[in-house]
Amino acid sequence: MPLTWTSKGNYQDMWVFCEQNNNQFVPCSIEMLGEARRLMDKYNKDYSADEKVVAVVFGYQIDALVQEAIERGADVVYSCDDRNLEHFLLEPYTKLIAKAAQGKDTYKSYDEPRYFLFPATNNGRDISATALAALDSGLASDSNLLYINDELIRHPVKTKRGDKVEEIVYPRILHMKRPDFSGFEWSTILCIDDEEKDFHPQACSVIPGSFKALERNSQRKGIRIPVSFGLVAKDLRTKIVKREALPKEADLTNKDVIVSLGRGIAKNPTQGIKLGLELAQVLNADVGISRGVVTAKYPVDPAYMQYIRDVRQVGETGQKVKPKVYIALGISGAIQHKKGMDKSKMIISVNADPNAPIKEFSDVFIEGDIFEVIPKLEAHLARALGGTK
Amino acid sequence: MVDCIVTVKGVPDFREGKVHFKEDNTLNRGETPTVLNPSDRIALMAALEIKVKHGGKVTVVSMGPLGYKTVLQEALEVYGDDAYLFSDRQMGGADTLATAYTLGMGMKKIGLPDIVISGFKTADGETGQTGPQTAWLLDYPIITHVISIEVDTGNRKVLARRLAGEDIEEIESPLPCYIITDPNFEASYRSATHRLRFLKLQEETRARAATIDSVFKAWNATELGLDPKKIGLKGSPTIVNKVEAIPTAPRERTAKVISGKDDQALAEVAKQIAQAIRG
Structure with a gap:
């Protein structure tokens, strides 16, 4: 019989950091609340427990947000309403999270949260990292699938007892799955206590769009726990001097025709981009790229740098597009790419590998080297479109 | 004078033809060469911009096996006055928290600089956590997703522009501080003096990179005075329990397959596309 691990401290609940922008939750915040609700309902049933979904909401004049968090699945909301917190600021927000998570109050009598979720947005990722550094525990990033169960672990450090590595059952472990690399590998990350030290909360950031939010339900009840501000000048040493809306660069979501480039451009990235642009011009299309191109960071002629930046990425972690025609050039077709383009009406792919996964979700698959196929296709298209240009 | 430390990492070379997969579609790290993480190049460019404009020293640090000296060499080709590698078998298998502790302790031993700069995410781990965690452990103010930096040496301040989701923010922070560059960071050299200095520094650093030994030091855990409980596997709260290939998408459309050589x-296809666009 393997041993069963018991943590030394008392940990409860699933906490969710709900990021807001201009007093509206970013969509991932309410998606996480929905998923936390589902996970904890199942958890309470599986373990005959009564643990809660706890939302963390900071900002200025946030009563409506606190109410929305409850209507979207939270049982408890830790809130701090202060003019200094109107916009996201990493240091004070981190301090307040640590204060709420480690303190005791009218609601919380346990040591620290059992689980903690953050949005995998620019700000959410940053605060997941600093908050978990402050709480001295572990963090997975960019998860898109979560579940809780007992796990039999054998690990050279975590389950070493004396000189022997044991097999030990860790109960109630949050399994955090994340797509790695270009979307072909899936890692399951666990945050595990060892013999000397507990690592709680078990935390991760969550890719926006991974989970479904709950409809608002005004019947749901919850309690609000204010976190007293109590920050000193040093906590506010970074200041937002100016803030302006970012002009939306390369918005592909409303385009009729998109030409996307993948790693097939590798042998001559500059030329590959040039060909893609020429084809796009004939089609009056815009240019997208796969995550593979973002990751590879090809050396290209500076004039074409803008076409290999992450803002143009199509996929689960990039833009989700639905044009009339989507042309995938040298894109192998990881599932994470598919999630960004499979609502396109017509999908044409060009790939030298006859077994490229993208074939399974293309209407036309052109087998061939993109450097040879694009110019030919472009010539034919110029003729076919001649009348409408 | 503004002294900078830049953190860099060796990652598998993800360029097509270099990267090797195992049969189950997972990455074959043994067969894939290690190179400088592409985002770190941007962090080094930011440090070089500060050096061109304000003088000071740029120190490059990394954690990894001794073979990572070549990675530091690559970093010095972009820019660096000297380079340190924190290397010890005990550091192996570190997650972001253990890495942040090790990097932070290393920087303390070197001497804490005015600005620490990290790139956004490594191409392999892609967590984007190590920079913010290192900053937190050093108690440095942090500015992330930075696209441009101005240093006000007189008032010991930094003014940085950063991408905050749907907004651009201008952030003011006292020195010392920790900067994490966004992939969209751009250095700007408006004066001829700066451009000339840039070229001169670039030439010098390439010479240093070629003969790295005189500016290179490797320190192990003991030399760094690290707490063995906070490094490597032991200091890492997280474990990777399983790596599996993500199943490819089930067939949703039945593609008409044609050869790229078949002109007709x-x-x-061109006609079909034209029709789909009009329709």
Whole structure:
């Protein structure tokens, strides 16, 4: 019989950091609340427990947000309403999270949260990292699938007892799955206590769009726990001097025709981009790229740098597009790419590998080297479109 | 004078033809060469911009096996006055928290700089956590997703522009501080003096990179005075329990397959595309 691990401290609940922008939750915040609700309902049933979904909401004049968090699945909301917190600021927000998570109050009598979720947005990722550094525990990033169960672990450090590595059952472990690399590998990350030290909360950031939010339900009840501000000048040493809306660069979501480039451009990235642009011009299309191109960071002629930046990425972690025609050039077709383009009406792919996964979700698959196929296709298209240009 | 430390990492070379997969579609790290993480190049460019404009020293640090000296060499080709590698078998298998502790302790031993700069995410781990965690452990103010930096040496301040989701923010922070560059960071050299200095520094650093030994030091855990409980596997709260290939998408459309050499078929596809666009 393997041993069963018991943590030394008392940990409860699933906490969710709900990021807001201009007093509206970013969509991932309410998606996480929905998923936390589902996970904890199942958890309470599986373990005959009564643990809660706890939302963390900071900002200025946030009563409506606190109410929305409850209507979207939270049982408890830790809130701090202060003019200094109107916009996201990493240091004070981190301090307040640590204060709420480690303190005791009218609601919380346990040591620290059992689980903690953050949005995998620019700000959410940053605060997941600093908050978990402050709480001295572990963090997975960019998860898109979560579940809780007992796990039999054998690990050279975590389950070493004396000189022997044991097999030990860790109960109630949050399994955090994340797509790695270009979307072909899936890692399951666990945050595990060892013999000397507990690592709680078990935390991760969550890719926006991974989970479904709950409809608002005004019947749901919850309690609000204010976190007293109590920050000193040093906590506010970074200041937002100016803030302006970012002009939306390369918005592909409303385009009729998109030409996307993948790693097939590798042998001559500059030329590959040039060909893609020429084809796009004939089609009056815009240019997208796969995550593979973002990751590879090809050396290209500076004039074409803008076409290999992450803002143009199509996929689960990039833009989700639905044009009339989507042309995938040298894109192998990881599932994470598919999630960004499979609502396109017509999908044409060009790939030298006859077994490229993208074939399974293309209407036309052109087998061939993109450097040879694009110019030919472009010539034919110029003729076919001649009348409408 | 503004002294900078830049953190860099060796990652598998993800360029097509270099990267090797195992049969189950997972990455074959043994067969894939290690190179400088592409985002770190941007962090080094930011440090070089500060050096061109304000003088000071740029120190490059990394954690990894001794073979990572070549990675530091690559970093010095972009820019660096000297380079340190924190290397010890005990550091192996570190997650972001253990890495942040090790990097932070290393920087303390070197001497804490005015600005620490990290790139956004490594191409392999892609967590984007190590920079913010290192900053937190050093108690440095942090500015992330930075696209441009101005240093006000007189008032010991930094003014940085950063991408905050749907907004651009201008952030003011006292020195010392920790900067994490966004992939969209751009250095700007408006004066001829700066451009000339840039070229001169670039030439010097390439010479240093070629003969790295005189500016290179490797320190192990003991030399760094690290707490063995906070490094490597032991200091890492997280474990990777399983790596599996993500199943490929089930067939949703039945593709008409044509050869790229079949001119007539390409003409037909062009017509279909034209029709789909009009329709």
